Amino acid sequence: MAQTIIEKIAQRFAIPGSLAPGETARAGSYIRIRPRHVMTHDNTGAVIPKFRNIGARGVADPRQPVFAIDHDIQNTSPENLAKYEKIERFAKEQGIDFYPPGRGIGHQVMIEEGYVTPGSFVVASDSHSNMYGALNALGTPVVRTDAAAIWAAGETWWQVPPQVKVRLDGALSPGATGKDVIIVLCGAFNNDEVLNCAVEFRGEGVASLTMEQRMTIANMSTEWGALAAIFPFDEVLKEYLYRRADFYAARSNAPGDNGTPPYTREDVDRWYEERILADDDAFYEKELALDLSTVAPHVSGPDSVKIATPLPEIEEKRVKVDKAYLLSCVNGRLEDMAAAAEVLKGRRVADGVELYVAAVSSEVEGRAREEGYWEILMQAGAIPLPPGCGPCIGLGKGTLEPGEVGISATNRNFKGRMGSRDARVYLAGPAVVAASAVRGYIAGTVQVETKTVRTRIVVHPKPPRPATRVEIREGFPERIEGRALFLPRHNLDTDGIYGKDYTYRDGMTPEEMGRVAMMNYDPEFQDTAREGDIIVGGKNFGTGSSREQAATALAHRGIRMVIAASFSQTYARNAFNNGFIVIACPGLVDDFFERFASGASRKLTIPGPMLAVDFTRSVIACENNTYPFDPLGGVPQDLVVAGGLENLVRRMIAVD
DSSP, rough: OOHHHHHHHHHTBBBEEEEOOOOOTTTTTEEOOOSEEEEEEEEEHHHHHHHHHTTSSSSOOOOOEEEOSSSTOOOOHHHHHHHHHHHHHHHHHHHHHEEEETTOHHHHHHHHTTOTTTTTTTEEEEGGGGHHHGGTTTEOOOHHHHHHHHHHSSEEEOHHHHEEEEEESOOOTTTOOHHHHHHHHHHHHHHOOOOOOOOEEGOOOOOOOOHHHHHHHHHHHHHHHHHHEEEEHHHHHHHHHHHHHHHHHHHTTTTTTTOOOOOOOOHHHHHTTTTTOOOOOOOOOOEEEEEEEGOOOOOOOSSSOOOEHHHHHHHTOOBOOSSEEOOOSSSSSHHHHHHHHHTTOOOOOOOOEEEEEOOSSSHHHHHHHHHHHHHHHHHOOEEESSSSOOOGGSSSSTTTTOOOOOEEEOOOOOOOTOOOTTTTTEEEOHHHHHHHHHSSSSSSOOOOOOOOEEEEEEEEEEEEEEOOOOOOOTTTTTTEEEEEEEESSSSSSSHHHHOEEEEEEETTTTTHHHTTTTTTTTHHHHHOOOOEEEEEEEBBBBBBBTTHHHHHHHHTOOOOOEESSOOOOHHHHHHHHOOOEEEEHHHHHHHHHHHHHHOOOOSSSSEEEEEEEETTTEEEETTEEEEOOOOOOOHHHHHHHHHHHHHHHHHTOOOO
């Protein structure tokens, strides 16, 4: 069957036997994967006890994990330094590559050090793993349990997401940047068009984008809602890889460095000849298009990436700024430093404004110093920070205080993300951030023409799956019946499912966890729910924080499974990783919303009819109707039967 680029890469890295004979990886398929690399950062400290709890005697493949410390590197407290020391000691014990604080943000380090290559499958325990797609790699986030499983057994599991093609036409006009492209995409397609999907960028406009612009777009596709985003292997990427290969060769020949280059020009030529292309008749659930020539500088926000305003419109409002930020894994590279330096040369940051600058890596900072960009920024009054995440994640120096306004070249402006929830955050490209710091309000440096952004969208009906009987593993039920418990809410977040007041109480028993499930969403839930109920939720169920208790607490309450129109990928991973069944069935959910959510009832938890879930035929029966869902094959069944990923890995590595 025809496949997209991402489906082909997924198949390439699938463990033999995880797909049925003759089956190809496509949207909805559950597969076991052996990724080329898995990156963890400060959260390595939380993965280590998970790994040890599995009982592995050592890391399965020490070349597979990569540790890069980047999040809280300004924190020099004894506790944080001890954590970093513990991570480094573990890396040395296991022979794992370790990059200390100050080397750079993990995603950039993964690219700079050659771990990410075209056609590879690289994961990280961080949501901005999408950035690897700029290099034609399949980059996607995993949760900490997955990272521990990969350390112990070299593998984890993945469900191939729906595929979306994004065609880029034309070329950017002067002044427009890659950041403007992704801001416009987030604002123009702001109704979850790519939520939990894999995005493939195509079209003649791709060739006009630099590698740094592609990294920005792929990185911030996370905020757009995508699980992965990939660019083609074209001449632009090939030339970039040649330059990196030359850099590695020069570094390896330097005195005192006996390292082997990650790859050579010959490797690049071979990869290019063997590059993966999508089949002409590959299926995409949606096809979006954007004319790059209509993209002008835009500003995102406040406090939402779904609000994109042309720069001239917001400039007229003279929105005062208190702090400006040029940093992060989306915009902290050399082109970004150059753009800001061009604006700031011979100017000073306005009184009352603080401009914080951090390169994405030590390599980028070194090059910015060599080119003179860094000195220009410092002479203008910028405040330097070490290469790392810092205020982007609300850590260290420069976070926002109540009532302040920030203009930032980072990727997220969620309320409270960069400091106080009572602050406001706007996102923009580096030149706009620099100009705003100089003027004291959100502004650019040149007159910008407001353009009507040209976009289009085509939605393709999902072809019906052939009727096949699913083989059921021993110990997995062929059928589950239960009363529907309808929660008429889209984007029900994990705070609603399991409140923050309990998240960090380590002493909670399973029974206590079950008794507080859903209380933050509906105080009446506990009185309404019965043992054996099946929750039916809306779109993007389990969005928000990655807390695993949002899945386990429902199981402890006696809920048999959750059926929703769609799930946050992190929630779905946490659910199956803890042996809890979740099923996406938009047809059933649409009918429930029509029947139960449009009436006079305003209840948050609505008892519904009986459901019968047939796993052999992959259908749900409700009264006189049946609704199909993607088959739960051997991979999710094994997780459920084992009681979760950690138990499954213990069996795989034969740990008693």
